[in-house]
Amino acid sequence: MIVIKVGGSRGINYDRVCADLSGLYQRGEKFVLVHGGSYETNLLSEKLGKPPRFVTSASGYESRFTDRETLEIFSMIYCGKMNTAIVEKLQALGVKAIGLSGVDGRLLEGVRKASVKIIENGKRRILHGDYTGKVERVNTELIHLLAGAGYVLVVSPPAISFEGEAINVDGDRAAAKIAEALKADKLIILSNVPGLLRDVADESSLVPHIIPSQLDSYMEIALGRMKKKIMAAGEALAAGVGEVVLADARIEQPILRAVAGQGTVIKA
Numbered sequence: 613m614i615v616i617k618v619g620g621s622r623g624i625n626y627d628r629v630c631a632d633l634s635g636l637y638q639r640g641e642k643f644v645l646v647h648g649g650s651y652e653t654n655l656l657s658e659k660l661g662k663p664p665r666f667v668t669s670a671s672g673y674e675s676r677f678t679d680r681e682t683l684e685i686f687s688m689i690y691c692g693k694m695n696t697a698i699v700e701k702l703q704a705l706g707v708k709a710i711g712l713s714g715v716d717g718r719l720l721e722g723v724r725k726a727s728v729k730i731i732e733n734g735k736r737r738i739l740h741g742d743y744t745g746k747v748e749r750v751n752t753e754l755i756h757l758l759a760g761a762g763y764v765l766v767v768s769p770p771a772i773s774f775e776g777e778a779i780n781v782d783g784d785r786a787a788a789k790i791a792e793a794l795k796a797d798k799l800i801i802l803s804n805v806p807g808l809l810r811d812v813a814d815e816s817s818l819v820p821h822i823i824p825s826q827l828d829s830y831m832e833i834a835l836g837r838m839k840k841k842i843m844a845a846g847e848a849l850a851a852g853v854g855e856v857v858l859a860d861a862r863i864e865q866p867i868l869r870a871v872a873g874q875g876t877v878i879k880a
């Protein structure tokens with residue numbers, strides 16, 4: 613079993629990702645796809661006159677402040693436009709794909725964090741009314757039920773809180789939780805960069821291999837949302853996933869290349 617996460621940043625080639633997935637499917641490989649939608653969410657938010665608000669937590673992580681209206685726009689893109697388009701592409705390629713958000717059948721459950729402590733202009737502030745959280749439980753029964761019937765799951769945030777509210781969760785960490793729950797051999801995280809770069813501005817500065825025990829030291833070069841990918845990798849490996857690869861989703865055969873070790877391979 614492989615868990616594949618494809619991001620939502622600008623430049624990602626979903627046709628190439630889906631073509632590669634259909635190849636895996638034809639060969640009988642078992643996988644779950646998790647996807648993002650950040651760039652498209654930002655575009656729609658601007659169009660609707662509700663520009664995205666990114667905040668930096670006191671611990672230095674960047675996230676989208678998600679009030680109820682933002683959550684609704686977020687769902688329009690993640691569960692609507694992006695999820696349907698990916699399922700559509702896979703169906704056209706003969707893959708028995710089915711799209712689900714973490715809310716459907718309580719696929720991804722977690723605790724809602726209704727307020728967030730942020731640093732803004734050097735000052736600490738608390739923002740209320742946030743619908744975010746972290747996945748803590750994966751409904752593996754539902755995954756096995758659908759996979760057993762031959763369906764390929766295409767999963768997107770939001771997740772659902774234990775109280776039943778939709779919550780925005782980080783896709784990379786959600787994918788890590790799914791990989792843990794399914795005891796996956798590999799977690800592949802595809803984005804619009806070749807992997808972890810020593811210098812974000814230089815695509816040739818790829819870090820090809822990281823030993824899990826040294827992962828923390830790479831937090832310094834992982835800026836912005838790349839930090840979440842490093843965190844997700846650490847969580848998946850600590851939970852027993854054999855290998856995590858951070859790789860490029862813009863190129864031909866992005867998944868096959870990642871499986872072959874092109875990208876940042878994180879394993880013992």
Ligand code: ADP
Binds near residue numbers: 618805
């Ligand atoms: P996705 O939506 O595809 O998951 P993100 O936007 O969340 O992608 O994360 C990928 C982005 O992380 C890259 O576009 C890049 O700008 C940024 N980034 C920050 N630091 C690094 C780094 N050291 N190496 C690679 N990318 C980095």
